Amino acid sequence: MDVLNLNSLVEILPEWSAKQCDYFTEGLSVGLEKQGNDSGVVLEVTGIRDLKLKVEWTKCTEEIHRSWKEPKKIAEMGATALAFFLTEKLTEFVPTEEALIGTGVDYWLGYKEHHENFDEDNFMNARLEISGINKEEGSNTVEARTKIKKKQVQKSDEMKIPVYISISELNSPKSIFIQK
């Protein structure tokens, strides 16, 4: 089984600051621990490829736990970190930019540096939609979120660039990673 070491996000995203990467992975570690998981827990991934990943991280201190209070923020950051790892593992892209304006997507993806289509000026080649849940409850499930996200990106289906959707739940933990 492949291992997903949370400290390695900074290697995947060399053009993002270490501080930003740490923020995402810290959110993920806190989220997993708050849901009763310890380092070594198995993440079940379905979608483009079904696989299991052993997730490893350094245990968070009490102080770190205290600094993460908002469950929504934890789920959001945790899901973002997982989506970034999965993008790198399952596609030919890496996250390049947060999509702040327009489009209804969360992040832009660019070709990996050694890819034949890589062009440093053309760094927005695919799109990534992310959603996160701490624990599935009522209508708030990974499947339901996937449906909503599919609708959300539907308006740009005709666009000829790929759209990926990554939805994660931190309790089980599991992720759905699909291409729209």
Place this chain on the structure above:
Amino acid sequence: MSEVRKLHKEAMSLVNESKQLDDEIASGILLHKALSIEVQAAMILFNKFEAEPTRSVLFRSAATLAYNCAEYEIAERMVYCGLSGVHLPIEIEEELCQVRDKLLALKSLSVEEKSQYNYLQILRDNAINIRLKPSLPKYADAVFIEDIVSVLKTVKTSFDNFIRVNFLQTFGIEKYGDKTNYAISKLRNDFPLLYVNSKFKSFGASLSTDAIVVTKEKYEKDVIEWRKSLFDEFKNDVIYIDYSLDKNLKYLQNKYSDDERNLIYSGYLDIFNDSKNYNVTFTDSEYEEVIKVGSSIPKDKKEQLLKKTLNTKESEKTLVRTFGMQSKGQKQIKKSDIIVSEELTNAEFSYRTSHLIYQKDSLDLKKELVLTIKYENREFSINYPPFEIEVISNTHDGVLLEFSKECYNKYRLLTSLSEPERTHETERLLNNFSEFVFSST
């Protein structure tokens, strides 16, 4: 990292920074800086047509920023630079065209009209879009006006109650103590549900609320923050939720108590009844793409959602509107002359009075006081902000009595205050009372 990417990154970081600021002027300065840098980034790719989609995304981003900064000439230039590309993705092309259309619409407007138009656009982007169609097209696709009014009022009532329930869940009564009811009523008045767009589709209406642009400084930060997510929560928990799924009902049962669910959902669910003259759907902003069909809620599901409340309220009186034949001089319509009668979920009455009487006490008024009595969820209420009074009762007479009692007590309290005890606030209230009160006995 390429120069384009560095510049774009810098611009987006400024956009992010501006979002964190409460000060509109400081935020605007940062956005203008971001715009100037984003224009530079986009222009580097002006001749690099093979750099799609990045090229058009950057021009779209610069055009949107320019539009938001009210720099319409720059926005127009960025739109056409973007559209001059080759093989631009359809979605980005559409977004560039949307900015172009908004700019064209602005051209004929005055400066003041432009800012109003932009403000409305923000509200529309966040609106609930409701479409009504007659269930039997008796008059082609035309819808009865009373049906439109009834649906819009029902959604408004549900939203007003949603504000009350969520406010109490979030802040309890500790925050404002005995002024909680007044605070909620003030919040409803300051952030009302607004009618922001319409179209004949056959009837399409967009409802929205402003919790972002006009921030009321008198509210504490936690209340303003709470308001920001409230409308989205209303959309999720009331408008778009699928009531046919047990897990959703369970979720609502866990989140809201029986009474709270009754307040939010009891009248609202009725607009989907098969017996209505119309069908309700929730759509995109053009009233074309259906987001949710408002299907009739099965009886068992309705009972799950409103079960206990329905049982406990069965004995309560309801307000019924009756149409029928009435002879001249006849006080009450005969049962046999009734043509149709309908239980009302909400109604509004205007009430004029020159005396406010409570038991042996009364206030004689210099001029008529015009009150609006609202009937919602089997309760009558009067909210009169100039006197800072909001009262609720199960009966029409009861609510008038409560209002008189509150007025009398408040007026007596205000007039009994000694000079040092008076504040700016009590002075203002007393002035409002003095405008009406002639004498008290």
